[in-house]
Amino acid sequence: MSENGLHSGHRERLRQRYLENGTENLCEHEFLELLLFYALPRINTNEISHLLTDRFGSLKNVLDAPVEQLTEVKGIGKTAAGFLKLMGELRKDSGYSGKDALHLSTYELASQWFLDYFKGNNSELYLIIGTTSGIRPQVRFSFTPDMIRNHQLDLKRIALMLLKSGSERMFLGINHPSDDFYPIERDYLITRNIADAIEPIGIYLTDTMICKGENIFSFRQNGSFSFREMR
Amino acid sequence: MNKGLVDMLRKRLESGDFDSLSERERMILLLSYSEHSSIEEKADRLLETYGNIKSASDADPEFLAKNCNVSIQTAVLINLIPQIDRFCAINSKNILLDTYSRRKQFFASYYKGIRREKLVVAALNRRRRLIAAAEIAEGSSTDVSFSKRLIAEFAVKNNSDTIILSHVHPMSNCTPSPEDIRATESIVAAMKHIDITVLDHIIVGDDGDAVSLRETIGAKLFR
Numbered sequence: 001m002s003e004n005g006l007h008s009g010h011r012e013r014l015r016q017r018y019l020e021n022g023t024e025n026l027c028e029h030e031f032l033e034l035l036l037f038y039a040l041p042r043i044n045t046n047e048i049s050h051l052l053t054d055r056f057g058s059l060k061n062v063l064d065a066p067v068e069q070l071t072e073v074k075g076i077g078k079t080a081a082g083f084l085k086l087m088g089e090l091r092k093d094s095g096y097s098g099k100d101a102l103h104l105s106t107y108e109l110a111s112q113w114f115l116d117y118f119k120g121n122n123s124e125l126y127l128i129i130g131t132t133s134g135i136r137p138q139v140r141f142s143f144t145p146d147m148i149r150n151h152q153l154d155l156k157r158i159a160l161m162l163l164k165s166g167s168e169r170m171f172l173g174i175n176h177p178s179d180d181f182y183p184i185e186r187d188y189l190i191t192r193n194i195a196d197a198i199e200p201i202g203i204y205l206t207d208t209m210i211c212k213g214e215n216i217f218s219f220r221q222n223g224s225f226s227f228r229e230m231r
Numbered sequence: 232m233n234k235g236l237v238d239m240l241r242k243r244l245e246s247g248d249f250d251s252l253s254e255r256e257r258m259i260l261l262l263s264y265s266e267h268s269s270i271e272e273k274a275d276r277l278l279e280t281y282g283n284i285k286s287a288s289d290a291d292p293e294f295l296a297k298n299c300n301v302s303i304q305t306a307v308l309i310n311l312i313p314q315i316d317r318f319c320a321i322n323s324k325n326i327l328l329d330t331y332s333r334r335k336q337f338f339a340s341y342y343k344g345i346r347r348e349k350l351v352v353a354a355l356n357r358r359r360r361l362i363a364a365a366e367i368a369e370g371s372s373t374d375v376s377f378s379k380r381l382i383a384e385f386a387v388k389n390n391s392d393t394i395i396l397s398h399v400h401p402m403s404n405c406t407p408s409p410e411d412i413r414a415t416e417s418i419v420a421a422m423k424h425i426d427i428t429v430l431d432h433i434i435v436g437d438d439g440d441a442v443s444l445r446e447t448i449g450a451k452l453f454r
Contacts, residue, residue, distance in 0.1 A: 015307055019292065023314045031311075031318050038264040038308055060319035067245050082245045083264050087315060089249040090257070094285055094313040123282035127289065132437040140313075142289040144280055144298070152294065166401060166437075175282070
């Protein structure tokens, strides 16, 4: 096998591990390697990953380092340094840092969380947040109305994802950039279908919240969970 | 791919001009490291579907790849972005762990998103700065006999004579159990034989709150 083939096998295996199990079983230098695959298409990333963390001390320092310092590391050119810079910048915007420490324990906190999340977003979108019983966000999953229309939303997969992440409660956020913030037929239906899929296995749908700009409609506050009583 | 556009965007990025890039320009830049053709069309499709990079990174990668006509490698790249934070909290070498609140904060972010019971040990230098932190064992903390050897090994390998123990209660709050206290005593006693000081034991609950056993139970537990 050529060296190239050897590396691509390693790359595929690591990516597959990530797709199946997330970051749970990855160590820091493997995670950095996963990133470096994109910046260094044909090089042994394992060695460079170690060189980078040895030089800068941690992944955070690598991503915060200036381009000039990154290119001093053997194997890192301007393209790779720029890529690491981009990752460092996008990380700040990903919404997990800082705000993630928030608990969604009250109606006010949860509604503010969703309003912030959808702020400036002009796409119709659904977002599931799985939380622990302490209402601490564990996992997020976004999906589109197209997925519902085309029957591509796999409820079993959502249930498994919530179980895997250790979530005991769930919130559904809906972004309505063009309609008003009142629920439409599809919102009721998807809320009910998700509740039916997850509540029998002990995950509780706490609320569905519809956002439009600064406004929010909460299913819980408006008594829209009446389907529960009919079960 | 539109090489001129990508080159121009990369130059702006390398010169530290990230903040002035639009969401579309950021998406194009991101895709330029993974896609080889029709980058602009793919960026537009992704933004039309998900609105921004943040929401795209929360999507199911396999669905995103199919729906937006990008490779699974690209979908993984987008999906990796929110995970970066978790790794940035880990192994922040040199971080000062001298006070209760610093230790609690460090371990609370270390365990973010972790749901299995894990024993993590931090090795410190004389000035109480972190040399390294690592997961020593997984599973119930009551089974410490096996862990003691690994803890000692980890400290010695890192030339450290001061360590902090920590573990997470994934299903309950951070209140220490009688077993936690017994396990601490047993590890402290074992480490004494090889002159390693156990400075503290931090327990993190499922709500993200943390307690220091030294602060709540007292220093005598660690003598």
